[in-house]
Amino acid sequence: MTDKIAIIGFGNIANAIITPLLEKNLIQPENVYCVVKSKKSLENIRKNYKHNINVYESSSKDSNKIWDCQVKLLSVKPQHFKDIIEPDILKTKDNLLVSILAGISIESLTQKFPNHKIARVVTNIPITVGKGLTGIACGENLTKDEKQVTKNLFENSSKVYEFSEDYLDIFLALTSSGPAIIALIIEALSDGGLSGGLPKNLSEELAMEMILGTICLIKEKKITTSELKNLVTSPGGTTISALRVLEKKSIRSALIESIVSACNRSKEFS
Numbered sequence: 001m002t003d004k005i006a007i008i009g010f011g012n013i014a015n016a017i018i019t020p021l022l023e024k025n026l027i028q029p030e031n032v033y034c035v036v037k038s039k040k041s042l043e044n045i046r047k048n049y050k051h052n053i054n055v056y057e058s059s060s061k062d063s064n065k066i067w068d069c070q071v072k073l074l075s076v077k078p079q080h081f082k083d084i085i086e087p088d089i090l091k092t093k094d095n096l097l098v099s100i101l102a103g104i105s106i107e108s109l110t111q112k113f114p115n116h117k118i119a120r121v122v123t124n125i126p127i128t129v130g131k132g133l134t135g136i137a138c139g140e141n142l143t144k145d146e147k148q149v150t151k152n153l154f155e156n157s158s159k160v161y162e163f164s165e166d167y168l169d170i171f172l173a174l175t176s177s178g179p180a181i182i183a184l185i186i187e188a189l190s191d192g193g194l195s196g197g198l199p200k201n202l203s204e205e206l207a208m209e210m211i212l213g214t215i216c217l218i219k220e221k222k223i224t225t226s227e228l229k230n231l232v233t234s235p236g237g238t239t240i241s242a243l244r245v246l247e248k249k250s251i252r253s254a255l256i257e258s259i260v261s262a263c264n265r266s267k268e269f270s
């Protein structure tokens with residue numbers, strides 16, 4: 001898929017992206033060049049990571065080897081963005097830098113890495129179990145092949161969507177804040193079960209399995225959410241009684257506004 005690849009910051013998310021590619025032999029460990037900040041992380045990767053990749057401390061001379069790789073994944077925390085400095089002269093041409101940093105625009109990336117073509121990516125935490133959602137926005141000058149290389153990086157750990165950079169804030173709001181919102185809903189529903197006398201663990205398991213089952217039903221039967229709602233809501237029954245409470249408490253509006261608010265906050269960072 002690509003020859004050599006550099007990973008600038010090999011933390012949780014980079015690990016989730018690269019490991020499936022190594023596992024499927026889509027890249028070879030000797031072609032992966034990683035750089036991390038601390039000796040502790042370096043030693044941890046050398047000792048515990050199951051693939052024998054090249055890894056360097058950012059302060060070492062050898063860490064410059066990352067700049068000889070045509071394709072680079074930039075995966076440090078946004079606060080460390082300023083520390084990554086492109087050398088004046090690069091040996092390779094048509095360099096591609098794929099950034100997963102939240103809130104750093106293609107324009108800022110282009111200014112900081114003038115000898116690279118840029119793809120800006122938003123991915124979410126379920127990528128760590130191979131169930132991520134990834135949104136890709138490419139700089140104007142990327143070739144079809146370079147767009148494909150970018151997609152290939154994420155395809156084995158997530159579902160990939162390509163669109164204009166304008167959509168990344170709302171994509172991030174829905175897909176990256178979404179897991180916390182769903183966790184809160186699971187917790188609250190499970191507390192409802194607890195209030196009715198169910199043991200905590202059982203109540204939480206039931207809430208999660210119910211959500212999984214509901215999603216499977218919608219997808220497998222290809223029904224809309226409204227159709228599902230009507231299916232389980234009988235006149236004067238328990239479900240309409242529950243839904244009435246939620247409507248009174250404006251839960252629908254609260255959820256809509258939560259995503260709009262996350263999107264606005266994301267725009268403030270960009």
Ligand SMILES: NC(=O)c1ccc[n+]([C@@H]2O[C@H](COP(=O)([O-])OP(=O)(O)OC[C@H]3O[C@@H](n4cnc5c(N)ncnc54)[C@H](OP(=O)(O)O)[C@@H]3O)[C@@H](O)[C@H]2O)c1
Binds near residue numbers: 012100
């Ligand atoms: N966490 C999430 O839920 C999530 C989801 C989607 C996207 N993201 C994005 O993914 C990026 C990485 O997040 P993460 O959770 O994977 O972070 P992380 O686990 O903290 O990993 C960051 C990595 O960057 C390294 N690093 C720091 N400064 C460096 C430098 N100057 N040169 C080279 N490497 C350096 C760190 O090394 P040390 O360990 O030695 O400090 C570490 O390996 C962030 O920009 C974030 O916006 C995060």
